[in-house]
Amino acid sequence: MKPRDDDNEAAVLRAHLHDILARKQLSALFQPIVHMPTGEIIAYEGLIRGPSDSPLHSPINLFQAARANGLTVQVEHLCRKVVLERFAELQLPGKLFLNVSPECLLQRDARHGETLEVIHQIGINPERVIIELTENQPTYDYDLMREAVLHYRTMGFQIAIDDLGEGFSSLRLWSELRPEYVKIDMHFIQGINHDPVKLQFVRSIQEIAEKSNTRVIAEGIETQAELLVLRDVGVACGQGYHLGRPHPVPARAAPAEVVKALSRNGVAVYPQRRQDQHNASIHKLLQAVPAVPSSMNNNDVYEIFQQNPKLMIIPVVDDGQPQGLINRFDMIEHFARPYERELYGKKSCRQFMDRKPLIADRNTSLQELSRRMAEADAHHLFNGFMITEHGRYLGMGTGHDLMREITQMQIHAARYAxxxxxxxxxxxxxxxxxxxxxxxxxxxxxxxxxxxxxxxxxxxxxxxxxxxxxxxxxxxxxxxxxxxxxxxxxxxxxxxxxxxxxxxxxxxxxxxxxxxxxxxxxxxxxxxxxxxxxxxxxxxxxxxxxxxxxxxxxxxxxxxxxxxxxxxxxxxxxxxxxxxxxxxxxxxxxxxxxxxxxxxxxxxx
Missing domain, CATH: 3.30.70.270 (Reverse transcriptase/Diguanylate cyclase domain)
Structure with a gap:
């Protein structure tokens, strides 16, 4: 029964879609894009809506139905025509951001120049139109993309990439196409005044943009605090509900409180990164210390200590598995006792081995190991610890190095927080x-x-x-x-x-x-x-x-x-x-x- 219901629903949506195309039942909305340094509206993004009483009113539903029925190109062409005509009719100032999917950009049919034809018919200069690439699926043919973008640039259009940081390959697209504008996805914008990681992401994007002569547009700005942080970072333009919602007849000037905030001197308070000391692992303390097998006798271990006066600890390892540690002074003390060497010299070095050493994986944080060492017996601070990877011996770390590193981290962290x-x-x-x-x-x-x-x-x-x-x-x-x-x-x-x-x-x-x-x-x-x-x-x-x-x-x-x-x-x-x-x-x-x-x-x- 379920498949038949799905078939019926698909048929209904297909009928709605054909009706929309036949009767051109799409309407345009425009959302302002504000220039941060001046507070002026310099452009609008053209958005589309289906009939209000239709299940295809939402653009998401509209384009899903178009893809399902192989009508993506036809729907996009109609969308662009409706947006362009309404933009001209309203005589809106500035530029128009026109959404185009890479899929449609790459079409090699007779309608390839239809957008330019519509623009000429309604009297808009192509230099006022920015082709905004909206990515709904991966783009792999970058050579073809560059060729298509060059074709549009030759006609006078500029290029923008939408939702940077959200799409499948937006950073690669930026590198390949060198657009005039990039839009940062709203995920990285909303709450940026409280999130140092988002702030760092946007600052990095802004730095790349400055070196590549690209203007950044921050999408999804919803508060004045977000706006002012973005202004201070140097982001060129902003878009979002705080600056203006999509509307059939949009405002020609930004809200007064937005203009006032942008013109006001002062700086936003950046969110502060808490020093995450758990990121540093003990791998940085790793020292290569040759191990001996538990089958080696005590005389041979003692001889290793005698030949290496600075060697304090010898790890005991069998087939890569840590067994214990032999402390130089423990062994010398045992051998100094009467008859100890005669009794135990030819026996396994396990005799004088610490069978419960501190063992930690290379990815263990410095903080975690420091906690473990503080809770363990005091001799572990001198003996140090064995470092493993997937349970196999890698090398040694000393308690002295651990304490020094922890101290340095605390001093460094205190300077920041x-x-x-x-x-x-x-x-x-x-x-x-x-x-x-x-x-x-x-x-x-x-x-x-x-x-x-x-x-x-x-x-x-x-x-x-x-x-x-x-x-x-x-x-x-x-x-x-x-x-x-x-x-x-x-x-x-x-x-x-x-x-x-x-x-x-x-x-x-x-x-x-x-x-x-x-x-x-x-x-x-x-x-x-x-x-x-x-x-x-x-x-x-x-x-x-x-x-x-x-x-x-x-x-x-x-x-x-x-x-x-x-x-x-x-x-x-x-x-x-x-x-x-x-x-x-x-x-x-x-x-x-x-x-x-x-x-x-x-x-x-």
Missing amino acids: NPLTQLPGNVPITEHIDRLLESGTRFWVCYFDLDHFKPFNDVYGYRRGDDVIQLTGNILTAYCDPDRDFVGHIGGDDFMVLFQSEDWERRCQAVLDEFAHHVLNFYSNEDRERGGYISEDRQGKKVFYSLMSLSIGAIRVEPRQYYTHHQIATAAADSKKQAKKIHGNSLFLDRRAPAAAAASAPAAG
Whole structure:
């Protein structure tokens, strides 16, 4: 019964399709494409819809039915004719992006020049039309594609590739056809302000585009935050619901809020990549250490140690399978005992072997092995670990190398993201300041520092101190605009916020109020009631310390007032020192900053 239902449905769709072709029942919609630097609409993409009361109203259903019935070329020709005629009728400004599948582009029939013929009939200059290649199936005949594209370019058309990053072979098409435009698939655009991987993808595409004289169009922009990140990356054009939805009679100008946002100075806050330390594997620690079989006797193993004074560990391996490790000092200690060599010298080296060594596959992360080593007996740190591949011995790694690598990773990671708060560290802070300076916008730098934090740590412990630092980071994040204000953690109890929000002062006051309220929870009832606690200073004297407070040193940065992030860091630190002279929670704005900055500016000439 089921096959007959499917046949009936296919017959109905075929009838609808023939009716649409016979009566030309397609309508055109146009979605604007906005030029990022100016906010102007420079082009429209022509889209198609079937009859509203038809199952083929959706373009997906329409073209599926066309392919199923061998009518793809006829349907595409009608689509292009309808879009071109309506574009001319509306007298829309700018260029028209006209969707063409590679399948139809490669047709070698008498209708090959039909698009040009329609254009001439309705009076549109071919230079205003961009052939947008929409890929629904793989393209393999690249020689034929280049020939077809050359044919269209000779007629005056330009070429665009749609959905870069989504199609079967879009990157290869880009390389082969060298289009004037590439459109990045909306998957990489939506949420780009929260996703550092998407940001890196788009930045890489933009870099390639700049070197190949191609203009990038970002598709699927749905928020202002996405728009501003893309603008800052240097993407030339944008398309999406935030800029304008497809419409039978589209707007001739972008929405006012879009134009205002694009014209506004300032920079978007880029999403920060969390340092994924689990990607680095122990393979980088691999050392080739020759193994011995378990059949070798202890005398022979001892002789190997004697001939190689720097050799500390000998792995024992049978047929590629790790068996254990022999420690140089263990063996020497055994042989130094009376009669041990006589008793065991000719016996298997298994006698003095550590039968439960640390063994890890080459793809094990440094973090995972470090955890295992910390949980294992102490002697493993000296003995090291055996590295395998699919269970077979490859070589050795030392505990010293593992600890050194972990330490370096932590130092590197802390420069990019503080391990306690996960807020951006010194490197991203510096990069964001440089972007702000380059943009020529006004912004405010606020240096946050906890007062009496060290004695609090001494009295209440480092764990409680860490909780206070995390509280501070959370409060700062909560009261800043994530799309305009950059929150960074310099280290310890020092934070920096780079404000573009004009109401920065109100936000800072809210941070102070929130901190003053919540920090009380970290003290005992007795210390809260008397407003402080007794602790020893650095000279060992008993001193009364007030409850922790938050000091904010702020500077305002005007365009061309500062020239380097070093100048800004110095000025902000000076302002923080002034804030800390004020008792309790305080905000100090350094109003002398313009003169100081001018004095330190590079000499002209």
